[in-house]
Amino acid sequence: MTRLAFYGSSLLSSYWNGAATYYRGLLRALAQLGYDITFYEPDAMDRSRHRDMEEPDWARVVVYEATREGQRAAAAEAALADIVVKASGTGYEDDRLLRLVMDAARPGALRIFWDVDAPATLAHLARTPDAPLARLLAGLDVVLTYGGGDAVVSAYERLGAPACVPIYNALDPDTHFPVPPDPRFAADLAFLGNRLPDRDARVEEFFFGPARRRPELTFLLGGAGWADVDLPPNVRWIGHVPTADHNAFHGTPRMVLNIAREDMARTGFSPATRVFEATGAGGCLVTDAWEGIEMFFEPGREVLVAGDGAALCDILDDTPTHRNSGLRAAAHRRVLADHTYADRARKVHAILHARALTPESA
Structure with missing residues (x-):
């Protein structure tokens, strides 16, 4: 089974974390395709006190201290994974985390930056052309984004990303469905x-x-x-x-x-x-x-x-x-x-498959 290490804002809390249900839907669907997922999230922005989800059975969750030492220890575990994903907007020293995670990734591991706020990230790169992400883009395997269409794809490829593919939001019909009025x-x-x-x-x-x-x-x-x-x-x-x-x-x-x-x-x-x-x-x-x-x-x-x-x-x-x-x-x-996350996960799986990283069980 292919091991996927995902460094994001939070899987367990939606508090100040609009990407929560995006992560939950996509990663749950990927787990159903055979990926062994560990999600790393900082104990930042008071999210741990506002959890609205227990650790699921389809992913291991590591909550690390929002300190440099806590971040360093969590990033070191990227060495154990076959696929290493760093998402944007984790809430604690994002640039440093990106560098630590990609440095820790073992040779041959797939390196991915997953941008859940591409317009803001691209605006930041335009203002700060020497940002760590700009320097690391060419060494990544692919950039995946929350959306953005052709404009975002073209912008990332101009900046040196080898490929950029939008993976749009969607629905998990097991969690969002009609209920009686309240x-x-x-x-x-x-x-x-x-x-x-x-x-x-x-x-x-x-x-x-x-x-x-x-x-x-x-x-x-x-x-x-x-x-x-x-x-x-x-x-x-x-x-x-x-x-x-x-x-x-x-x-x-x-x-x-x-x-x-x-x-x-x-x-x-x-x-x-x-x-x-x-x-x-x-x-x-x-x-x-x-x-x-x-x-x-x-x-x-x-x-x-x-x-x-x-x-x-x-x-x-x-x-x-x-x-x-x-x-x-x-x-x-x-x-x-x-527009379900099962559809989106199949697209992600195809991207990974094209790079010869297919889960053994898939």
């Missing part, structure tokens, strides 16, 4: 997202602005970091929403909103996890406009797309209950047919 999450429109600097303006445009223009409607906000924001009176903030509540959060409101971060909207082709999880939970999804959405869902038949806050208000005004139900059903069928 009155805790009743609203006309709900949005789930942590507060981030490059999301503030878009949240104002697509969520707070429409809330002010439609005071008779109810708006629900989930996620961390919104405590000091002056919310409209019809917006109810409920704080961090653990993954166990995501299905009800997405499926209960009349509509659920996706808002891309500024850099992801600009780059395009980077659908957030909630796009697939919300539709998998039977939600009626409204998303801000971003390039490439037609690759994943059909606008107007499976999801609704708003170009600005005024268009979002029109959608709230003009979507009757019977159309809402039809959108939910159509999107749910599409996500199950075309």
Whole structure:
């Protein structure tokens, strides 16, 4: 069985960790294809106190101290693996971890950088051309990304990566599925997202602005970091929403909103996890406009797309209950047919197979 060492933000906690369900879905599906997975995560950003998952039976999890010594000890274990993956945004000295992990990888091991925030990473490389990642790209076997389309692929290859392949978000139908409505999450429109600097303006445009223009409607906000924001009176903030509540959060409101971060909207082709999880939970999804959405869902038949806050208000005004139900059903069928983590894992497996690293049991 091929051993895969994965260094990421967290598998056990979704707290300040939007990639959690992406990691869980993909790695679980890869384990089912025969990979022996160890996930290494730092005890950083208070995630350990907000765990919403126990260690699974399909991966070993090593939580290391967010200190240089703890990081060094965890990185040294890369020498035991056949495939070594360093993901972006772990939360503690990422550049140093990348160097330590790749230095520790044994000769012949496959070396992968997995970028879960390619627009931000590429912007950083443009500002800092001598960054450790830029120097190491040519020595990697492949860069895998959370999304980004041709623009991200071309950018990484120009920087020296031997190959770059997007592995998009998807749905794990065993964890995200329709459940009965929960009155805790009743609203006309709900949005789930942590507060981030490059999301503030878009949240104002697509969520707070429409809330002010439609005071008779109810708006629900989930996620961390919104405590000091002056919310409209019809917006109810409920704080961090653990993954166990995501299905009800997405499926209960009349509509659920996706808002891309500024850099992801600009780059395009980077659908957030909630796009697939919300539709998998039977939600009626409204998303801000971003390039490439037609690759994943059909606008107007499976999801609704708003170009600005005024268009979002029109959608709230003009979507009757019977159309809402039809959108939910159509999107749910599409996500199950075309966008599951089993599909994505088969693509990753094919990439590894092409590099002659196929699990013995696969």
